Amino acid sequence: MKILVCVTNVPDTTSKISFTDGDTQFNKAGVTYISGPYDDYALSRAVELRDQLGGTVTVLNVGDVDSEPMIRKCLAIGADDAIRVDAPPTDSYFVAAEIAAIAKQENYDLILMGRESIDFNSGVVHGIVGELLGIPSLSPVMKLELDGDIAKLSREIEGGKEDLEAKLPLVLGCQEPIAEWKIPNMRGIMTARTKPLKVVSASSISTTNVSKYELPAAKGACRMIDAADAETLITLLKTEAKVI
Amino acid sequence: MSVLIFVELSDGAIKKSCLEAIFYGSKTAKQLKTSAIAIVLGEMGQSELTSLGNFGADKVVNVADGRLNQENIIAYSNVLGQVIEKEEAKVIIFAKSSLGDAVAARLGGKFNASIVANAVELPDTSAGFKVKRSIYTGKAFAFTELTSAIKIILIKKNAVVIEESSSNATVEQFSASLTDQDFAVKHIQSHKSTGGISLPEADLVVSAGRGMKGPENWGMVEDLANALGAATACSKPVSDLDWRPHHEHVGQTGIKVSPNLYIACGISGAIQHLAGVNSSKVIVVINKDPEAPFFKAADYGIVGDVFDILPRLTKAVLADK
Ligand SMILES: Cc1cc2nc3c(=O)[nH]c(=O)nc-3n(C[C@H](O)[C@H](O)[C@H](O)COP(=O)(O)OP(=O)(O)OC[C@H]3O[C@@H](n4cnc5c(N)ncnc54)[C@H](O)[C@@H]3O)c2cc1C
Ligand SMILES: Nc1ncnc2c1ncn2[C@@H]1O[C@H](COP(=O)(O)O)[C@@H](O)[C@H]1O
Numbered sequence: 001m002k003i004l005v006c007v008t009n010v011p012d013t014t015s016k017i018s019f020t021d022g023d024t025q026f027n028k029a030g031v032t033y034i035s036g037p038y039d040d041y042a043l044s045r046a047v048e049l050r051d052q053l054g055g056t057v058t059v060l061n062v063g064d065v066d067s068e069p070m071i072r073k074c075l076a077i078g079a080d081d082a083i084r085v086d087a088p089p090t091d092s093y094f095v096a097a098e099i100a101a102i103a104k105q106e107n108y109d110l111i112l113m114g115r116e117s118i119d120f121n122s123g124v125v126h127g128i129v130g131e132l133l134g135i136p137s138l139s140p141v142m143k144l145e146l147d148g149d150i151a152k153l154s155r156e157i158e159g160g161k162e163d164l165e166a167k168l169p170l171v172l173g174c175q176e177p178i179a180e181w182k183i184p185n186m187r188g189i190m191t192a193r194t195k196p197l198k199v200v201s202a203s204s205i206s207t208t209n210v211s212k213y214e215l216p217a218a219k220g221a222c223r224m225i226d227a228a229d230a231e232t233l234i235t236l237l238k239t240e241a242k243v244i
Numbered sequence: 245m246s247v248l249i250f251v252e253l254s255d256g257a258i259k260k261s262c263l264e265a266i267f268y269g270s271k272t273a274k275q276l277k278t279s280a281i282a283i284v285l286g287e288m289g290q291s292e293l294t295s296l297g298n299f300g301a302d303k304v305v306n307v308a309d310g311r312l313n314q315e316n317i318i319a320y321s322n323v324l325g326q327v328i329e330k331e332e333a334k335v336i337i338f339a340k341s342s343l344g345d346a347v348a349a350r351l352g353g354k355f356n357a358s359i360v361a362n363a364v365e366l367p368d369t370s371a372g373f374k375v376k377r378s379i380y381t382g383k384a385f386a387f388t389e390l391t392s393a394i395k396i397i398l399i400k401k402n403a404v405v406i407e408e409s410s411s412n413a414t415v416e417q418f419s420a421s422l423t424d425q426d427f428a429v430k431h432i433q434s435h436k437s438t439g440g441i442s443l444p445e446a447d448l449v450v451s452a453g454r455g456m457k458g459p460e461n462w463g464m465v466e467d468l469a470n471a472l473g474a475a476t477a478c479s480k481p482v483s484d485l486d487w488r489p490h491h492e493h494v495g496q497t498g499i500k501v502s503p504n505l506y507i508a509c510g511i512s513g514a515i516q517h518l519a520g521v522n523s524s525k526v527i528v529v530i531n532k533d534p535e536a537p538f539f540k541a542a543d544y545g546i547v548g549d550v551f552d553i554l555p556r557l558t559k560a561v562l563a564d565k
C-alpha cells in the first residue's frame with residue numbers, strides 16, 4: 001500500500017489575522033503555524049492503514065521552507081518520507097497541478113487530503129488532482145476501510161451520509177471521525193530528524209492572484225436584553241433587525 | 245460565450261442556495277453581456293425547470309437521465325464538461341456545498357480553470373475579472389483576479405440578494421454520453437435525516453452547546469427552532485459527545501453557515517466556533533456567564549439560564565403568530 005498524504009501549513013485556529021504593505025501581504029508576525037486539522041485526520045488514517053497492511057506513507061506539501069517544522073511533525077507522527085515542492089501555495093489549481101505532477105511519477109494506491117484547508121477553505125484541491133490523474137475523487141470522507149483493492153467509505157452529504165464503494169486508486173478529502181487523532185511521541189520525534197525530506201522545484205504557474213486583502217467591518221456593540229424581559233428579543237428581531 | 249450555473253437538487257427539489265447561484269450567474273451574465281444558462285441533472289418537472297427564469301436563467305439545460313438522479317461527482321462533472329463545451333461557457337457558477345466543491349474541482353482540472361471559493365459579492369468585471377472571497381474561515385477577504393479562459397466561482401450563501409422577476413426560461417434537453425467509468429464509484433446507500441430544515445441552506449439557525457447539559461434537553465432547542473422555522477445546529481463538543489449528529493456541528497472544523505439569524509444557546513463562543521458562524525447577519529447569544537466571549541461577536545445578548553429563557557422565547561414566538 002503506497003499512500004500519499006497532502007498537508008497544508010496554516011495559521012493556528014486561534015490566530016489573529018492581519019495584513020501589511022497596504023493590505024497586500026499576510027502578516028506572519030506572531031502567527032503559529034500548524035498542519036491543517038483536516039489534513040491531520042488524513043495523515044492519521046494513512047498511518048493506521050500502513051500499520052495494518054504494510055507499505056509506505058509519503059507526506060507532500062507545496063510551500064516554502066517555513067513549512068519544514070510542520071513536515072517534520074508529520075514524519076514524527078509516522079510518515080516514512082516527505083516531499084516539499086518549493087513554492088508559495090498561491091492558488092488551488094497551481095497546488096493541485098504540482099501534486100498531480102508528483103503523483104504521476106509514483107503509483108500511489110491512495111492520495112489522502114483534508115476536506116479543506118483552513119486558510120483558503122476551498123475544498124477543491126483533491127478534486128482537481130483526481131481529474132488531472134484521471135481517477136475518482138471523493139470528499140468529505142468520514143470513514144475509509146479497505147478490502148483488497150476495494151475502498152468502502154462513507155461520505156458526508158447534506159443532512160447525513162452515503163456509503164460508497166470504489167476501486168483504488170482514489171483521491172479522498174478526509175474529515176473526522178475517519179481516524180483517531182495522533183500526536184507525535186518522543187521516539188517519533190527522534191526518528192523524524194533523519195527521515196528523508198526531498199525538496200523539488202515547481203513546474204506550473206498560478207492562474208489567480210490576490211490584489212488586496214480586507215478585514216471584516218467591526219461588529220457594533222451587543223445590545224443586552226434583561227433576562228426578565230427576554231420576550232422583547234422576539235419583538236426586536238421582528239421590528240428592528242427584521243430577520244424573522 | 246455564456247455563464248453556466250449548476251443547479252443542485254435535494255430530494256428531487258431545487259436547492260435554495262442554487263436559486264441564489266442562478267441569480268448571481270444572471271447578474272454576472274448581464275455584466276458580460278451574455279446569457280445565463282442553468283443546468284439541472286436528473287429528472288425534473290417541466291414547470292419547475294421553466295420557473296428558473298424567475299431567478300434570472302435565460303435557458304435551462306436538463307439532462308433527464310434517471311442514472312443522474314443519484315448525486316455522483318464523476319458523472320456530474322463529465323456531463324457538465326460536455327455542456328460547457330457545447331454552450332461555450334466561460335464562467336461557471338456553483339453554490340458552495342460538498343457536492344458543488346467536488347464537481348467544480350474536477351471541472352477545474354478538466355479545463356485548466358481558475359477556481360475561487362466562497363465568493364461574497366458579484367465579480368468586478370470593469371477591468372479583468374476580480375472576485376471578493378472570504379478566506380481564513382471568515383476572518384478576512386481577498387480580492388482575487390482570475391486569469392484563465394474558463395473561470396469557476398463557488399459562491400457563499402448570501403453573496404447576492406435574490407430579486408425575483410416573472411419570466412419563463414426556455415428549456416432544452418441534452419443527452420449526455422456516459423460510460424461505465426462514470427459509475428465506477430458504487431453508491432450503496434444513503435442515511436439521511438428526513439424532514440427538518442437543511443442547516444447549510446437555512447435562513448434561521450438555533451444552535452446549542454455544552455450549556456444544555458445533555459442530549460435529553462434538546463427538546464427545548466428543537467421547540468424554538470420549530471416555532472421559528474429554523475434549522476438546529478450545535479458546537480463541536482456536543483457532536484463529539486454524540487449528543488447530536490456530526491452534520492449539525494458548526495465551526496472551523498464543521499459546517500460554515502451564514503444565515504440571517506443565528507441564535508447561540510449555552511455556547512461559550514470559542515474562536516473555532518465563531519469561525520463557522522461569523523458571517524451570520526444577526527447573532528443572538530444566550531449564556532448565563534456575562535463574560536462569555538460570544539457576547540463580543542453578538543448583536544443581541546441575554547445573560548440568563550437557557551432552561552428558563554428558551555421555553556419563554558418559544559412561547560413568545562408562538563403567541564406572535
Ligand atoms: C483545532 C480545533 C478545531 C475546533 N473546531 C471547532 C468547531 O468547528 N466548532 C466548535 O464549536 N468548536 C470547535 N473547537 C472547540 C472549541 O475550542 C470549544 O472547545 C468549543 O466550541 C466549546 O463548545 P461549547 O461552547 O459548547 O462548550 P463550553 O466551552 O463548555 O461552553 C458552554 C457554555 O455554556 C454556558 N452555560 C452553561 N450552562 C448554562 C445555562 N444553564 N444557561 C446558559 N448558559 C449556560 C457556559 O457559561 C459556557 O459559556 C475546536 C477546537 C480546536 C482546537
Ligand atoms: N499547499 C498545499 N500542499 C499540500 N497539500 C495541499 C496544499 N493546499 C491544499 N492541499 C491539500 O488539499 C486539501 C484541500 O485544500 P483546499 O482545496 O485548499 O481547501 C487540503 O486539506 C490539503 O490536504
